[in-house]
Amino acid sequence: xxxxxxLATTWEGEFYRSCxxxxxxxxxxxxxxxxxxxxxxxxGPGVARVVYGSTTPEAAVAESLAGLRRAGIExxxxxxxxxxxLRARFVALDLTAPEVLTALGLDxxxxxxxxxxxxQGRGVESLTQAVGRSAFEAGLGGLRVASRAVPGGxxxxxxxxxxxxxxxxxxxxxxxx
Numbered sequence: 322x323x324x325x326x327x328l329a330t331t332w333e334g335e336f337y338r339s340c341x342x343x344x345x346x347x348x349x350x351x352x353x354x355x356x357x358x359x360x361x362x363x364x365g366p367g368v369a370r371v372v373y374g375s376t377t378p379e380a381a382v383a384e385s386l387a388g389l390r391r392a393g394i395e396x397x398x399x400x401x402x403x404x405x406x407l408r409a410r411f412v413a414l415d416l417t418a419p420e421v422l423t424a425l426g427l428d429x430x431x432x433x434x435x436x437x438x439x440x441q442g443r444g445v446e447s448l449t450q451a452v453g454r455s456a457f458e459a460g461l462g463g464l465r466v467a468s469r470a471v472p473g474g475x476x477x478x479x480x481x482x483x484x485x486x487x488x489x490x491x492x493x494x495x496x497x498x
Contacts, residue, residue, distance in 0.1 A: 325414050326459045328421050332413040333489075336374040336477050338405050339385035345403040350492035353481040362437050363453030363464055363478040365446050370481040371453070371463075372490060378404045380474035387470040391438060409479055410489040411462025416452075417475055427452065433469050453478060462488050 338350055353370025360366035361373055375381040381404060389399050415421050422429055437447035446454070456464055462483045468474030479490055 325425060325456055326461060328424055329412045329414050329461050331410065331487075332415075332463070332465055332477070333410040334376070335406055335408050336376050337378045337381040338372075338374045338407060338492075339378075339381040339402050340405065341399065342401055342403050345405055346496050347492040350405050350407060351481070351490050353479075360441050360450070361478075362435075362447075362449050362469075363466070364457065364480075365441060365450045365454065368450070368454050369457045369483075372407070372409075372477075372479040372481060374407060374477050374479070375468060375471075376475045376477065377471075380468050380471040380476065383470035383474070384468060384476065405492055407492040408489065409463075409477070409491075410487065411479055411484055412488075413463050413465045413477070414456050414461050415465040417465055417467050429467060433467060456480075457483060 351372055353372045356364055356371040356373065357369065358366060361371060364371045375384055385402060386396055389396050416432065432449055435447050435449045437449050440447035453464060457480050460483055462485065463477060463479040466476050466478060468476050481490065484490055
């Protein structure tokens with residue numbers, strides 16, 4: 322993944338998270354503690370603190386709903402949700418860029434269709450988790466990836482421990498309203 326570091330660029334801007342009200346505090350929104358404990362598409366349990374979000378509020382909600390349905394949870398049982406805005410600056414590997422995927426020998430469809438939750442349930446690292454772990458180990462600040470829930474949507478996976486001195490991750494939670 323050393324080649325990945327050479328392909329990385331700085332990403333800066335606002336992004337959104339959809340979460341339960343009890344997690345809508347700035348410290349929770351930016352901690353990545355849930356992904357460290359439970360894992361996610363781009364990082365297995367115990368690998369890294371990853372803050373997941375989307376570049377639009379609509380994609381953030383769609384991703385949350387997709388995750389609930391995949392887990393067999395009716396959205397009405399999990400509601401209400403809060404859409405929180407965050408701001409970040411980090412060195413990102415842009416996996417939405419065809420030239421980056423080609424340079425790394427990755428396929429967009431294969432990444433999108435990766436059933437990471439099934440592999441994780443068997444105690445096996447999935448393809449997307451391996452890509453995320455490799456980027457994390459290479460010292461990158463995160464990933465810019467295609468949304469699985471929204472065609473054309475873009476998600477971010479921010480590696481909290483890899484933000485570095487030039488990195489930024491801040492949230493505007495209920496405690497900041």
